[in-house]
Amino acid sequence: MGTGRAFVVGSGPNGLAGAIVLARAGLDVTVFERSAQVGGATRSSEAMRDGLLHDHCSAVHPLAAGSPFFDDFGLESHGLKWRLPAVDCAHPLDDGSAGALYRSIDETAAQLGSDGRMWRRLLAAPSEAFDQLRNDLLRPLVAFPDHPVRLARFGAGALMPASVLARLFDSPRTKALWGGVAAHAYTRLDRPLTSSVGLGILAAGHRHGWPVAEGGSQRIADAMVAALAAEGGTVETGIDIRSFDQVHGADIVLWDTSPTAVLAIMADRLPSRVRRSYERFRYGPAAFKVDFAVEEGVPWRSEAARNAGTVHVGGTFDEIAQAEALVNAGRMPERPFVLVGQQYLADPGRSVGTLKPVWSYAHVPNGYGGDATEAVIAQIERFAPGFRERIIDFVVRRPGDLSAENANFVGGNILTGAKDPKQLVLG
DSSP: OOSOEEEEEOOSHHHHHHHHHHHHTTOEEEEEESSSSSOGGGOEEEEEETTEEEESSOOOOTTTTTOHHHHHTTGGGGTOOEEOOSEEEEEEOTTSOEEEEOSSHHHHHHTSGGGHHHHHHHHHHHHHTHHHHHHHHHSOTTSOOSSHHHHHHHHHHHTSOHHHHGGGOOOHHHHHHHHHHHGGGOSOTTSTTHHHHHHHHHHHHHHHOOOEETTOTHHHHHHHHHHHHHTTOEEEESOOOOSGGGTTTOSEEEEOSOHHHHHHHHGGGSOHHHHHHHHTOOOOOEEEEEEEEEETOOOOSSHHHHTEEEEEEOOSHHHHHHHHHHHHTTOOOSSOOEEEEOGGGTOGGGSBTTEEEEEEEEEEOTTOOSOOHHHHHHHHHHHSTTHHHHEEEEEEEOHHHHHHHOTTSGGGOTTSSOOOHHHHHHO
16 A cells, blocks of 8 residues: 555544554554543443453454454454353243353254254354355445355345244244344344344354453453554544544544544535435444442353353343334333343453452433333343342443443444444445
8 A cells, every 4th residue: 555644533443453454554553542541342441349340342252253354463462362151142031941052053052952953054054154254244235245155045044034033943942042142233123134143143153152352352452552553553542533634634534433423523525425324324222231240140040141151131032022122112121131241251350259240231222311220130130039139339331321431332322323224235
């Protein structure tokens, strides 16, 4: 690419990745970060108790492990280490049973009874080919794929609504396990393409597991900053870019921000087509985050849940689908879908003695101003009686808090945009 000057606005993992690529290509790169701490959604801190480490947002990384970018730029040589739990993910039910995800498809299928055969049929091929499929799965839907035949085979199921694919399973446990992963789409489960998110995460997990970064997700950002420095790039924190005049001297400006932020700064400089696209950009439901300090961890009824790095809390498939439909309609469900992270199982250094850091968030409507703390606790208590009594401390971050900390999370939407078919295809 040659010489030149590049500014990157935002130090989330995407911004840092772009900065590293530009620096290696020979540009003089500076990253500007509004916060005092780099990393965006990959930040971590001991804000609750000294030594008790919680991730701010991004916590478990099935799509990052095995990334060719991380290999190409040697992030492990800059201190990044992945750690895996004994059970990748568990989904408990009211009868005390749970569906469990393991890195091994065979181990996963073995505890799914008659559904094990269908699980293998859906996921064996895409997980084996995941390293070839990954770029096709993560690029825009209108792009031509590198592996069209493999993608077409994967796409037959991926195009379905998650609610339709769920009918391929007989057991309520398998349906629920599938629904919890599909709910990462943060949209109604009866919409087309919602199976693509679940199948993509599952294929990645069966290939690389559901790892956490040793020492917290912050270590991902720290390793990327070190890799950038090795290429001659720099990061400046505490810099809030509000005007194009602050970056006009660069040959390239890369925005690791929301479309809303770019529009506010660049409106009169954008082509009309791009400006209209940014103006109509929509944001999805929000997260309501609760971090806990729990004595001896969460007392799940299910052994699989007690050993899982991630626990999906939402009950049956139908319960999850109903909750997701409500939050997408702007209504708060009585029993929201809750994700629980037990990263300390893979990374014991995050704990302080018997005090365990438990990470959680519920899906709530965008901009939700109420208090969902009790709903989160009640959902966990439902599958882990005695949880409430083990809570030593907790910290709540509402959607407004999340957007104040990270401007990309508009209305608390941590996926930074509505993931419905219209927006995914047309923008």
